[in-house]
Amino acid sequence: MESQTLVRSDTTRTALQPLTDSDSVADQLDALHHRAVRELRLALPRRPYDRRVRERAALLSGELVRRGARVRVLHPADVARDPAQAEDLRRIAASGAQVRGLPRLPVWMAVVDRDLAIVPSDPALGESSATLLRGRSLVAGHQALFDQVWAGCAPVPTDSGAGGPGRGGLDEREREALVLLAEGLTDEGISRRTGLSVRTVRRTIAGVMSRMGAQSRFQAGVEAARRQWI
Known part of the structure; x- marks a missing residue:
């Protein structure tokens, strides 16, 4: 309207x-x-x-x-x-x-x-x-x-204990998606490996890319490795 x-x-x-x-x-x-x-x-x-x-x-x-x-x-x-x-x-x-x-x-x-x-x-x-x-x-x-x-x-304290985000504030799902992304898997491949829906995979990767300021999936994988997030 x-x-x-x-x-x-x-x-x-x-x-x-x-x-x-x-x-x-x-x-x-x-x-x-x-x-x-x-x-x-x-x-x-x-x-x-x-x-x-x-x-x-x-x-x-x-x-x-x-x-x-x-x-x-x-x-x-x-x-x-x-x-x-x-x-x-x-x-x-x-x-x-x-x-x-x-x-x-x-x-x-x-x-x-x-x-x-x-x-x-x-x-x-x-x-x-x-x-x-x-x-x-x-x-x-x-x-x-x-x-x-x-x-x-x-x-509110931002540090987390067990089960919370790890390096770079990544939770386990984000870290796993980044690792598989760096290995060259597609969204569909990551979905099959993790059991997550393709939509969830895309949303997760988009969120991490935004936080890193990455303009491409390749850059996201390189930047995550440089920061030792994966």
Whole structure:
């Protein structure tokens, strides 16, 4: 749906854009890869948004940190109850983002710099609906709310024990995929060797490539070996 422009002047543009489902939210996160971002604030509760949104948020966080942006992430303290989200959070922390937890996090939120935000919408429009906000006058309140909550939370240690990420913050699945990639296997070959779906293999490799800044699969294998990640 096209944005509904509420206010426009020579220097500001304020608008609301409904996002009707998780796919729309994920697409907006993907679009941020092409924007010059200085700071990203993320609040990631376990619900309502699906795995695709969390994965896109993890990929975006790693990419922005690599480009020098400041990334801060809030998450619920019971994140370990959801292994998939716990894995995404480990990736975010390993990328260099700042991570803090709190007992209860009811609201999903992404605030980009001071003039763009993705926030929950009316639940009557769907559990995964959201609204894209543009303009400082609309975003300022959400930015202030995030900063206030952030100030009251303790930092989360980023080092992991057994079963957590190893060198370079890689988890076992990422490391295995990189090893097989360096051996020259295709996505289909890696899928057969690991038992993962081809889609999961591609997503895993894309995430690692983004964190390393690799422009090709070959470069990813070479860079992983250079960093002694494999």
